[in-house]
Amino acid sequence: MSSSTIQQDLMTLLNGMKQQQLAAAPVSSKVRKDRLQRSLKLIRENHKALAQAMNEDFGQRSLYQSNVADMVTTCKMLQHAIDNLDGWMQAEQTTAPDPEMRTEIQYQPLGVIGVISPWNFPINLAFGPLAGIFAAGNTAMLKPSELTPKTSELLAELVGRYFSPSELTVVLGDADVGQAFSSLPFDHLVFTGSTAVGRHVMRAAAENLVPVTLELGGKSPVMVAKHADLSKAVERTWTIKTFNAGQICLSPDYVLLPEEQRHAFKKQSIEFLAATFPSIQINPDYTAIINERHYQRLLSLLEDARQKGAEIVNLGPSGEPAYDGNSRKIAPHLVLGANDEMAIMQEEIFGPLLPVRFYQEEAEAVHYINAHPRPLAAYYFGEDADAQQQFAQQTTSGALVINDVMTHVSIDELPFGGVGASGMGAYHGIHGFRQFSHAKPVVVQSEAGVSNLRLRAPYDDKLAAIDAFFNN
Structure with a gap:
């Protein structure tokens, strides 16, 4: 398949998800919790098969390590999001300049998030970001690593069983597919991997002004x-x-x-x-x-x-x-x-x-x-x-x-x-919820509209207030 065909197919998929995301707004707490619970269920019900797939991909991987780091830890992240979601979704009240004015910050879903996950912890570093992504009310496209093919194929099969394509879609493929994936106009893109590849991902995302969370490494x-x-x-x-x-x-x-x-x-x-x-x-x-x-x-x-x-x-x-x-x-x-x-x-x-x-x-x-x-x-x-x-x-x-x-x-x-060469952006817990949300300021003007009146011409009678400000 040519690179242009891959790109076109991925764009069609993304555009369909974006349309469905907009049509489904607003995304309720019930819907978000359901997606988190199904993520939890996917891992809990299939942890043995996933651990075995990882073992085969590595040639020998400790089943204990796979279960602790990839499954148990990730389940706890998902459960933490479920337990705290209602509080995270509450608008944050702020101090208004006028007692009759109301100001707050509302946390709004960004839309469709792209996730490029690596081979070393293929479940944790896929569903870890998804805990914040789903909690924030988004949907996602996931590109797992081609270096763990059995795990990635099983993950694609399981996601298709537990989620509709409009909620979560897995894209399989090699580095060419990964390159096309990183150049899509997502509403946000998460990449976990090396600093060298992170530079390419950020460069591709910049063409569409896609904000990125880069979880890199270093020494x-x-x-x-x-x-x-x-x-x-x-x-x-x-x-x-x-x-x-x-x-x-x-x-x-x-x-x-x-x-x-x-x-x-x-x-x-x-x-x-x-x-x-x-x-x-x-x-x-x-x-x-x-x-x-x-x-x-x-x-x-x-x-x-x-x-x-x-x-x-x-x-x-x-x-x-x-x-x-x-x-x-x-x-x-x-x-x-x-x-x-x-x-x-x-x-x-x-x-x-x-x-x-x-x-x-x-x-x-x-x-x-x-x-x-x-x-x-x-x-x-x-x-x-x-x-x-x-x-x-x-x-x-x-x-x-x-x-x-x-x-x-x-x-x-x-x-x-990370920071600097080790990455940008952060997630886990409320930090993931906020990373994958738009913090939208909302102002409800007072009946008198004082802050509006001070900007209305003529200005001659308002100059005295300016002088008093600078002479105070």
């Missing part, structure tokens, strides 16, 4: 303060770095560590991983790398760092290979003494490789973070409250988590989003 740092609890930092960092084999946009991408803690960090990492993953290659709890291209890319990052002087520490079990092309499983690795000449410090890793850069003074570590693009999250380990606050004030990131990693993403009351 999220872990700073370990000099007097931090090192075992806490090691255990909590590796817990997330090995979850989904590090294939998470919020995964810790590198560690800033006091140089004197080099050997202790290495020793504790070896001990923790030995206890957590006594085996890798046959362990159903350890997830494979998504495809051969990404697998080879990670190995090249490791080899590049080795050749440029880093100490590479395989944290996998003795007697097992550090990596296996048949399983596409790579054991966790430390890359000690990483520097900016290495490719592993120049691009987002998205795998179980953890570079460690050493510092002498804490100010040096903060300067390093600030000298690089702003990350999706920053993680700080240290017990001193003043130092925690200082780090928060001196660095800018999409989120900051102190003495843990990635905790914020499952807290619905907090906005989830």
